[in-house]
Amino acid sequence: MELSVVVITFNEEGNLARCLRSVAGVADDLVVVDSFSTDRTEAIALEHGARFIRHAFEGHIEQKNWAVTQAKHPWVLSLDADEELDATLIASIRRVKQGPAADGYTMHRLTNYCGTWIRHGGWYPDTKLRLWDSRKGRWGGTNPHDRYEMDAGARIAHLEGDLLHHSYASISDHVKQVDYFTTIAANALHAQGRRAGLLKLLVSPCAKFLGGYLLRGGFRDGFHGFVIARISAHATFLKYAKLKQRWRERP
Numbered sequence: 001m002e003l004s005v006v007v008i009t010f011n012e013e014g015n016l017a018r019c020l021r022s023v024a025g026v027a028d029d030l031v032v033v034d035s036f037s038t039d040r041t042e043a044i045a046l047e048h049g050a051r052f053i054r055h056a057f058e059g060h061i062e063q064k065n066w067a068v069t070q071a072k073h074p075w076v077l078s079l080d081a082d083e084e085l086d087a088t089l090i091a092s093i094r095r096v097k098q099g100p101a102a103d104g105y106t107m108h109r110l111t112n113y114c115g116t117w118i119r120h121g122g123w124y125p126d127t128k129l130r131l132w133d134s135r136k137g138r139w140g141g142t143n144p145h146d147r148y149e150m151d152a153g154a155r156i157a158h159l160e161g162d163l164l165h166h167s168y169a170s171i172s173d174h175v176k177q178v179d180y181f182t183t184i185a186a187n188a189l190h191a192q193g194r195r196a197g198l199l200k201l202l203v204s205p206c207a208k209f210l211g212g213y214l215l216r217g218g219f220r221d222g223f224h225g226f227v228i229a230r231i232s233a234h235a236t237f238l239k240y241a242k243l244k245q246r247w248r249e250r251p
Helices: 016-022 041-047 060-068 087-097 171-191 198-215 218-249
Strands: 003-009 029-034 051-054 075-080 083-085 104-113 116-118 128-133 137-142 145-150 156-166
Touching (some): 003 060, 016 041, 029 041, 029 060, 041 051, 116 218, 128 145, 128 156, 171 218, 198 218
Parallel strands (some): 003 029, 029 051, 104 156
Antiparallel strands (some): 075 128, 104 116
16 A cells, blocks of 8 residues: 655744654655745755645645645545654554555544643543545544544544654743634634523633543643643633624624
8 A cells, every 4th residue: 555645834844854754664655735834844845855735725624635635645644744653653554554454544642742741631642533545534623623534434443653743832832823723713613603602601611621630630741731721721712702702793
């Protein structure tokens, strides 16, 4: 089985080389779909033998579905630029290439947050479906939270190893991303006709914090576990507050 590795990018010069190095031993085709970066993303992609294709960004789901159409092979491994394969996962993918026993494969994702590997609070194992026969599924979900959806009857198996996710280098980066993502999420919910009342604004953030920090053991990750739970609760509040504001602006 031949494998295409597909990565979407925008100004990822700080992450891309690490990602592409990790797939060098499994990729038969390497394609980077970029939404007009202004840094060294293109140069780094070309240095690592990738095909570099520019395409205007219309949304995470839309961009990833379009990127899959650029793959040379039907079997695709989809990664974000801030992700890399660990050694165990590389070995697992090599075994799949010898003859797939399923139509899609999930893998655990382990996230590094401000220098700390986060193993609790709902952040691990954070199972993702990232390796699949593209003829049997497509990207779906609600922007910016995309997920790959296999066709009914497709067989899904799990791979050993971790997808290493290098997320935020600083708390400030996390806060900035929350503002960006909650705007996208609020717009998507508004387009679906969803609403948020006062009770939602009050209860959902509290439930988010308690669920992540206490029920899912975020406290076991120390200071950063608390920070993640607190910012996640704030993100929930912002999402619904922005949704409420959208209805005031465009009823």
